[in-house]
Amino acid sequence: MQRNPQLNAQGELQHLLSIEGLPREILGQILDTAESFVGVTEREVKKVPLLRGKSVFNLFFEPSTRTRTTFEIAAKRLSADVINLNIALSSQTKGESLLDTVANLSAMQADIFVVRHASSGAPFLIARHVKPHEHVVNAGDGRHAHPTQGLLDLYTIRHYKKDFSRLTVAIIGDVxxxxxxxxLIQGLTTLGAPQVRVIAPQTLLPSGVEALGVKVFHDMRAGLRDCDVVVMLRLQNERMKGAMLPSAQEYFKNYGLTAEKLALAREDAIVMHPGPMNRGVEIDSSVADGPHSVILPQVTFGIAVRMAVMSIVAG
Amino acid sequence: MRLAIKNARIIDPASGRDGVGDLHVADGKISEEHARPDRVIDAKGLVAAPGFIDLSARLREPGFEYKATLESELEAALAGGVTSLACPPDTDPPLDEPGLVDMLRRRAKALSRARVYPLGALTVKLEGERLTEMAQLAEAGCVAFSQANAPLANTQVLWRALQYAATFGFPVWLRPQDAWLAKDGVAHEGELATRLGLPGIPPFAETIALATMLELVRATGARVHFCRLSTAGAVELMRAARREGLPVSCDVAIHHLHLCDMDLGYFDSNCRLEPPLRSARDRDALARGLEEQIIDCACSDHTPIDDDGKHLPFAEAEPGATGLELLLPLTLKWGEARKLPLAKTLARITCNAAQVLGVSSGRLAAGAPADVAIFDPKAPLRVVPEMLKSQGKHTPFAGHELAGRVRYTLVAGNVVYEA
Structure with a gap:
């Protein structure tokens, strides 16, 4: 088995490609560093000079507004120069290969590549081919990983619940x-959350999902019982008709989060969503905007977490 | 030209012969006559066996000359001791016209290296809709008909194709995989694909297709060879089919005898293969099935791919690996792990394959074509891609320490390779 390609020979974070295989200490380091940056984002002058003179290339092979923007803000608050490349619309359509694109940008003196790609594993391929001083941060690859989202979810949970060791977390929807x-599952199991549940119909669960360390529920009411944290997943429009699911209505009826269902969870449960939300499909507006919802704080923490990741890999 | 191979450990899996002695060759055939030879090869400490027969090796011509050429790949075959090979029809254009097959045969013959047995396309352009002119393709030199890895989703067409082939007694080679269940999949559906977020191909994509095909064999009487089995379930279906006496045979790719989905590691595109590497349990069942001769042969499923085809995210990478030069060492490794005598091990790449192909080589009996591989089964072989003769340098075995080096290869009594 190869060495974890995210860590350098000293065991430090060289790239952030996936939460899987990262030691607990590194997750803790990222979350602690993020905590120190939350203050920065609330100041009047929202900048620290940690990445002054460095260049961050946002390489988005798949369209994204939200994630790209938060990475951009995070890099700017670290005083880095940010270059946004919407590759979905440029070189890929001209037939340039992924590695050629990266080699060209590397020749322009990049320090960090923030990569989003529709194909699972693409950031690993890039990380294998960049120069030693260049760093790759995965901003979402296929169905594989979205480690900064996972980390901001972990940050949010830690912020509200303090300790992972007694938590029951339910993740609901298109796993x-x-x-x-x-x-998120990999992060929670690494940090010792004793029970992570996934709630979905069989068509939206990958085979052998239990091996990730989760307990499977098909009945949402049973799965929500006594949960401390409820994480709703976005259901893509294209999944709602065809062989995965018969209709959005039927999905909402069985797996949509309503106030009535949320009442089965613990009284102080928090509700999270990675966004963008489909109101009325996976979550009812009264819950999304209700007192249990921490969906907007997630976005704020997301900037601090991305600052932490970039400052650690390139610092 | 008379040739004598002296002091070799002569192994002829077809007859069970295994002993030190001399092997004589005259007029391109194995000979019992011991007349004065023109050349003597001292093969002390080496094994002399029938040249290997590879049931699947892509030569990439016509159409993919930038990935490999007939010259480079037939050279690789000889370096691997492979003296006969069947090439699948998935060239560009596919081998669906007699003219193309004729040209390929002529080109291969002119190079006078390994013997090339083309498989004709079962359907026009491999599109799975219209039958090819099988009788004319057979006249041009096709030994069987195949879809290669192209799907044949329409069971009506499959049924008719088997009926038509059976009419003329043409064998059909099929890789069982349900086109719908395998759609978009790139890895074995299981824990690893789940962890890496790769679209999966469930094992029942293979067994459902195989069960359907076996039913059509019963209905049509067609002779069918099943290619590249990858699942434990398929081995069990084949076991039952053999017991029933159906006219079927099957093979497995050498990769699938040694590797499983866990070897994908961090998205290693060298492990992007068709069919996908499956679970360790499947791998072990295939290795056992080959030992029990439920599976007749091992093949290299040689697929030369250029760097551009592999330096891509896993799912986008072109499936396949180079294999001609690894067929012997990987077959030996399998035999060693199963504790088989060398003659039994070698049967899987000699006489068994000759039987599937319907050729008279693959044995060392007097009168058989003098296709011989002389090799050192113990010589260490570290797989260094740059040192392969094949233009395809991509293999999941890069860096592995294997054993088995070919010293001489003879085709029709001519020494065509020595190292």
Missing amino acids: LHSRVARS
Whole structure:
């Protein structure tokens, strides 16, 4: 088995490609560093000079507004120069290969590549081919991983619940296609959350999902009972008709989060969502905007977490 | 030209012969006559066996000359002791016209290296809709008909194709895989694919297709060879089919005897293969099935791919690996792990394959074609891709320490390779 390609010979974080295989200490280091940056984002001058003179290339092979923007803000708050490349619309359509694109940008003196790609594992391929001083941060690859989202979810949970060792967390919805779910599950199991549940119909669960360390529920009411944290996943429009699911209505009826179902969870449960939300499909507006929802704080923490990741890999 | 191979450990899996002695060759055939030879090869400490027969090796011509050429791949075959090979029809254009097959045969013959047995396309352009002119393709030199890895989703077409082939007694080679269940999949559906977020191909994509095909064999009487089995379930279906006496045979790729899905590691595109590497349990069942001769042969499923085809994210990478030069060492490794005598091990790449192919080589009996591989079964072989003769340098075995080096290869009594 190869060495974990994210860590350098000293065991330090060289790239952030996946939460899987990262030691607990490194997750703790990222979350602690993020905590120190939350203060920065609340100051009037929201900048620290940690990455001054460094260049961050946002390489988005798949369209994204939200994640790209938060990476951009995070890099700017670290005083880095940010270059946004919407590759979905440029070189890929001209037939340039992924590695050629990266080699060209590398010749322009990049320090960090923030990569989003529709194909699982693409950031690993890039990380294998970049120069030693260059760093790759995975901003979502296929169904595989979205480690900064997973980390911001972990940050949010730690912020509200303090300690992972007694938590019951339920992740609800399209786990099959979700890189967010995979990263969060790996983070939670690494940090010692005793019970992680996934709740979905069989068509939205990957085979052997139990091996990730989760307990499977098909009945949402049973799965929500006594949960401390409820994480809703986005259901893509294209999954809602065809062989995965018969209709959005039927899905909402069985797996949509309503106030009535949420009442089965613990009284102080928090509700999270990686966004963008489909109101009325996976989550009812009254819950999304209700007192248990921490969906907007997640976004704020996301900037601090991305600052932490970039400052650690390139610092 | 008369040739004598002296002091070799002569192994002829077809007859069970295994002993030190001399092997004589005259007029391109194995000979019992011991007349004065023109050349003597001292093979002390080496094994002399029938040249290996590879049931699947892509030569990439016509159409993919930038990935490999007939010259480079037939050279690789000889370096691997492979003296006969069947090439699948998935060239560009596919081998669906007699003219193309004729040209390929002529080109191969002119190079006078390994013997090339083309498989004709079962359907026009391998599209799975219209039958090819099988009788004319057979006249041009096709030994069997195949879809290669192209799907044949329409069971009506499959049924008719088997009926038509059976009419003329043409064998059909099929890789069982349900086109719908395998759609978009790139890895074995299981824990690893789940962890890596790779779209999976469930094992029942193979067994459902195989069960359907076996039913059509019963209905049509067609002679069918099943290619590249990858699942334990398929081995069990084949076991029952043999017991029933159906006219079927099957093979497994050498990769699948040694590797499983866990070897994908961190998205190693060298492990992007068709069919996908499956679970350790499947791998072990295939290795056992080959030992029990439920599976007749091992093949290299040689597929030369250029760097551009492999330096891609896993799912986008072109499936396949180079294999001609690894067929012997990987077959030996399998035999050693199963504790088989060398003659039994070698049967899987000699006489058993000759039987599937319907050729008279693959044995060392007097009068058989003098296709011989002389090799050192113990010589260490570290797999260094750059040192392979094949233009395809991509293999999941890069860096592995294997054993088995070919010293001489003879085709029709001519020494065509020595190292």
